[in-house]
Amino acid sequence: MDTQEAKVYLAIVIIFGLLVIFLIFFFITLIRHQKKNIQLHKEKIYAEITTLEKERKRISADLHDGLGPLLSTVKFQIKSVEVNEDDDRRMIQSAGKHIDDILIKIREIANDLRPTVLVRAGFARAIEEFAETINISGKIFVSCSMEDDVSFGDKEGEMHLYRITQEIINNSIKHANTLRINVSLKANDKKIFLRISDFGKGFNMQEILKKSNGLGLRNIMSRVEVLKGDIFIDSSLGNGTTYSIEIPNN
Numbered sequence: 001m002d003t004q005e006a007k008v009y010l011a012i013v014i015i016f017g018l019l020v021i022f023l024i025f026f027f028i029t030l031i032r033h034q035k036k037n038i039q040l041h042k043e044k045i046y047a048e049i050t051t052l053e054k055e056r057k058r059i060s061a062d063l064h065d066g067l068g069p070l071l072s073t074v075k076f077q078i079k080s081v082e083v084n085e086d087d088d089r090r091m092i093q094s095a096g097k098h099i100d101d102i103l104i105k106i107r108e109i110a111n112d113l114r115p116t117v118l119v120r121a122g123f124a125r126a127i128e129e130f131a132e133t134i135n136i137s138g139k140i141f142v143s144c145s146m147e148d149d150v151s152f153g154d155k156e157g158e159m160h161l162y163r164i165t166q167e168i169i170n171n172s173i174k175h176a177n178t179l180r181i182n183v184s185l186k187a188n189d190k191k192i193f194l195r196i197s198d199f200g201k202g203f204n205m206q207e208i209l210k211k212s213n214g215l216g217l218r219n220i221m222s223r224v225e226v227l228k229g230d231i232f233i234d235s236s237l238g239n240g241t242t243y244s245i246e247i248p249n250n
């Protein structure tokens with residue numbers, strides 16, 4: 001090999017080397033950029049969901065602690081009005097009855113926004129209570145097999161899992177055309193396992209995610225992400241749907 005040829009080879013090796021270095025640098029930057037985007041996306045979801053729960057908590061407290069006592073006072077004042085006519089008395093009684101109905105409705109809405117049973121008695125009991133309200137209808141039977149001593153690190157995590165379970169059960173009621181839904185909750189040292197199955201018509205997950213405008217499934221995924229958990233959805237047309245959710249047991 002003469003010197004001229006050697007120089008050409010050297011130039012090729014250098015150019016090739018530079019190209020490899022450039023490509024490595026390019027891919028590292030690309031991966032870093034993607035990781036950063038994923039992180040930002042997760043933080044955005046986290047902020048949205050926690051803000052939503054905080055707002056629900058605030059509205060629930062305002063309804064329960066603000067509007068409730070105010071209406072009770074109004075009821076007391078109306079009842080204290082002295083009347084002589086029977087018609088007036090009936091009118092006052094009817095107004096009192098309406099205020100009672102409003103108070104019950106307010107309590108229901110406040111409870112839906114921030115279920116007191118969840119705060120008081122925990123996830124397992126709250127889901128059992130939710131199932132009981134469905135079973136009363138007599139049309140669909142939700143059976144629960146819950147380990148009572150599963151404890152959650154924080155109430156917020158418990159609230160996310162409660163909302164996830166509610167949406168999954170509501171979806172089965174709305175879309176699955178099923179008569180039966182099973183919910184089971186177990187835990188070991190490392191993880192909490194939640195499994196919900198319906199025996200309905202099932203769906204094609206990939207197709208639905210592309211087509212559907214619904215928010216439910218997307219919110220379920222986001223909440224599982226906030227919980228740093230995993231979700232597995234096993235569904236196919238005609239074979240029912242099983243959701244398996246695993247979250248770290250802190």
Ligand SMILES: Nc1ncnc2c1ncn2[C@@H]1O[C@H](COP(=O)(O)OP(=O)(O)OP(=O)(O)O)[C@@H](O)[C@H]1O
Nearest residue numbers: 171172175176202203208212214215216217218241
């Ligand atoms: N258990 C199920 N069985 C059959 N189909 C289901 C089931 N769960 C969800 N789907 C299908 O997936 C779609 C998307 O569900 P998703 O909860 O995201 O939206 P939605 O329930 O239609 O509306 P939203 O939850 O926003 O009120 C549903 O419209 C339905 O077609």
Ligand SMILES: [Mg+2]
Nearest residue numbers: 171214216217
């Ligand atoms: Mg839904």
